[in-house]
Amino acid sequence: MSPIIEVSDLSKTYASGTPALKGVTLDIREGEILALLGPNGAGKTTFISILCGLVTPTGGQVRVGGHDLLRDYRAARSLIGLVPQEIALEFFESVINTVRFSRGLYGKAPDDAYLERVLRALSLWDKRDAKLRELSGGMKRRVLIAKALSHGPRILFLDEPTAGVDVNLRREMWEVVRGLKAEGVTIILTTHYLEEAEEMADRVGIIDKGRLLLVRDKADLMHEFGQKVLRVELAAPLAELPSALSGLELSPDGLTVSYRYDTHADRSGIARLLGTFAAEGIGVRDVATEQSSLEDVFLRLVRDLA
Amino acid sequence: MNWRSILTIFNFEMARFWRTPWESLAAPVVSTVLYFVVFGAAIGTRIESVDNISYGAFIVPGLIILTVLQQSLANASNAIFMRKFVGTIHEILAAPISFIEVVAGFVGAAALKSVIIAIVIYLTALAFVDLPLAHPVLALVLLVLTSFGFALWGFLMGIWARDWQQLQFIPMMVITPLVFLGGAFYSASMLPPFWEAVAKLNPVLYLVSGFRWTFFGMADVPVLSSVLALAIFLGLGFLAVWAIFRTGWRLRA
Numbered sequence: 001m002s003p004i005i006e007v008s009d010l011s012k013t014y015a016s017g018t019p020a021l022k023g024v025t026l027d028i029r030e031g032e033i034l035a036l037l038g039p040n041g042a043g044k045t046t047f048i049s050i051l052c053g054l055v056t057p058t059g060g061q062v063r064v065g066g067h068d069l070l071r072d073y074r075a076a077r078s079l080i081g082l083v084p085q086e087i088a089l090e091f092f093e094s095v096i097n098t099v100r101f102s103r104g105l106y107g108k109a110p111d112d113a114y115l116e117r118v119l120r121a122l123s124l125w126d127k128r129d130a131k132l133r134e135l136s137g138g139m140k141r142r143v144l145i146a147k148a149l150s151h152g153p154r155i156l157f158l159d160e161p162t163a164g165v166d167v168n169l170r171r172e173m174w175e176v177v178r179g180l181k182a183e184g185v186t187i188i189l190t191t192h193y194l195e196e197a198e199e200m201a202d203r204v205g206i207i208d209k210g211r212l213l214l215v216r217d218k219a220d221l222m223h224e225f226g227q228k229v230l231r232v233e234l235a236a237p238l239a240e241l242p243s244a245l246s247g248l249e250l251s252p253d254g255l256t257v258s259y260r261y262d263t264h265a266d267r268s269g270i271a272r273l274l275g276t277f278a279a280e281g282i283g284v285r286d287v288a289t290e291q292s293s294l295e296d297v298f299l300r301l302v303r304d305l306a
Numbered sequence: 307m308n309w310r311s312i313l314t315i316f317n318f319e320m321a322r323f324w325r326t327p328w329e330s331l332a333a334p335v336v337s338t339v340l341y342f343v344v345f346g347a348a349i350g351t352r353i354e355s356v357d358n359i360s361y362g363a364f365i366v367p368g369l370i371i372l373t374v375l376q377q378s379l380a381n382a383s384n385a386i387f388m389r390k391f392v393g394t395i396h397e398i399l400a401a402p403i404s405f406i407e408v409v410a411g412f413v414g415a416a417a418l419k420s421v422i423i424a425i426v427i428y429l430t431a432l433a434f435v436d437l438p439l440a441h442p443v444l445a446l447v448l449l450v451l452t453s454f455g456f457a458l459w460g461f462l463m464g465i466w467a468r469d470w471q472q473l474q475f476i477p478m479m480v481i482t483p484l485v486f487l488g489g490a491f492y493s494a495s496m497l498p499p500f501w502e503a504v505a506k507l508n509p510v511l512y513l514v515s516g517f518r519w520t521f522f523g524m525a526d527v528p529v530l531s532s533v534l535a536l537a538i539f540l541g542l543g544f545l546a547v548w549a550i551f552r553t554g555w556r557l558r559a
Contacts, residue, residue, distance in 0.1 A: 052396075052400045053399060053400050053558075054396055054399050054400060054558060055558055056554050056558050073402060074308075074402040074403075074404075075402070076402075077400060077401065077402035078402040080400070082396070082400050084393070084396050086393050088392055088393025088394045088396065089392070089394065090392070090394055091392075092325075097321075101314060101318050102397060104310060104311065104313070104314030104317075105311055105314050105315070105397060105398070105401045105403065106311070106401055106402060107308045107310045107311045107402065107403070108310070109310070147397070
């Protein structure tokens with residue numbers, strides 16, 4: 001299947017001379033959730049803004065659904081919905097009116113049945129006549145999603161959708177995003193919550209200092225860069241590790257020994273390690289393993305690749 | 307041409323107008339009545355007539371133009387500036403619409419508001435003075451063109467302005483003086499020859515004069531030059547908006 005968005009050698013240098021993107025090339029597959037990760041100022045928002053027509057690129061090319069983003073902007077943009085990072089709304093409007101406005105702006109015929117489905121899916125239907133200024137922050141964010149969905153886009157950009165949002169609402173947003181994916185909408189989200197990317201994404205792209213450092217299937221990424229930690233709980237505290245176990249970490253209370261190993265190595269070394277415990281006469285109460293999180297992977301990557 | 311998008315912007319802006327009828331309609335009417343009291347009743351008793359037209363009637367076309375200029379500029383500039391200020395401009399920029407459609411929606415609504423206000427002022431004036439209307443169709447054409455032209459420039463101002471002070475700057479420093487010196491309250495022929503020549507450099511004089519001609523059939527300058535001046539003004543505004551959307555100046559980084 002051909003990608004729904006093809007980005008080649010995209011660059012942007014702002015009028016101030018700040019280079020925000022330096023030659024990003026990326027294909028986005030139809031129906032996937034792509035998470036773009038990166039520290040603040042990495043170029044994530046610039047990237048999204050170019051794809052949504054808010055920022056003019058200084059180099060490179062973007063095709064959306066086969067249409068050139070600049071030359072054939074009507075066809076390209078009508079496939080896209082954008083949920084911006086900042087909450088920007090006409091505060092004296094009602095929910096239903098602002099959503100109708102967004103749909104009309106895209107030149108779509110009024111379709112209140114469709115808008116009702118969108119608002120119900122976002123738990124906003126009961127609030128449809130409320131003025132936007134009366135809504136809570138979380139609801140305002142959902143109104144932004146409803147506006148972005150009002151014209152039935154095939155691609156949805158979410159720029160830091162859960163920044164400053166509490167845990168419950170964040171989970172709610174994730175549900176909404178999963179529901180959209182199930183309907184076949186391609187979703188590109190930026191975040192600096194690694195938890196979010198780990199939870200949601202099919203693929204993860206890492207942007208830093210205007211460059212796309214890598215794009216990988218999330219599972220592959222975790223697998224490729226993932227380390228596991230074996231934690232061995234001891235029956236009795238140790239004052240220090242015996243020399244046979246040097247190189248491991250002993251917790252301050254002397255009760256836990258941690259051993260890091262690479263999941264790709266032919267041998268994990270666990271059997272040998274446990275053998276050493278037995279040979280040294282150290283009693284083991286429990287053993288647990290932990291997968292390193294995307295956050296660890298991310299920090300390592302930014303350090304190694306930058 | 308994407309009519310649905312144009313109509314969406316247009317209806318949204320008009321809805322704002324009808325939602326606050328007091329600010330939208332009553333305020334300009336009240337200020338017009340005040341002008342009547344001050345210029346018509348107080349000064350009019352001393353001037354009596356200009357070119358055989360009662361002073362009260364004479365100032366009506368100028369008052370209408372004055373209000374139309376201010377309202378067109380203010381409505382169009384506020385509409386686009388507020389979107390920049392609040393951040394909802396992103397929606398307009400991301401939509402699959404051309405600059406012509408954006409301008410048609412915003413400027414069209416701002417111009418229509420001015421035309422409505424102008425008609426209300428005209429009807430208000432009828433309550434005070436005898437007011438002929440010699441060329442009603444031409445009056446309407448000039449009114450619409452003026453409203454549209456200044457709404458276009460107001461739209462530009464709203465894009466140009468970075469803050470509220472800048473937004474107020476041009477109406478205060480440029481438009482108000484031009485209008486007051488543009489023969490709204492007197493005929494240029496009443497001025498000494500030197501100042502009459504200076505006054506004829508003021509583009510607003512051509513508007514007021516042309517518009518007054520549609521009421522009374524008399525003017526300071528030939529009506530054709532009024533129409534020409536207006537056409538040039540409109541054309542320049544349109545070119546400027548086109549250039550702005552092409553380059554993204556102060557809209558797209």
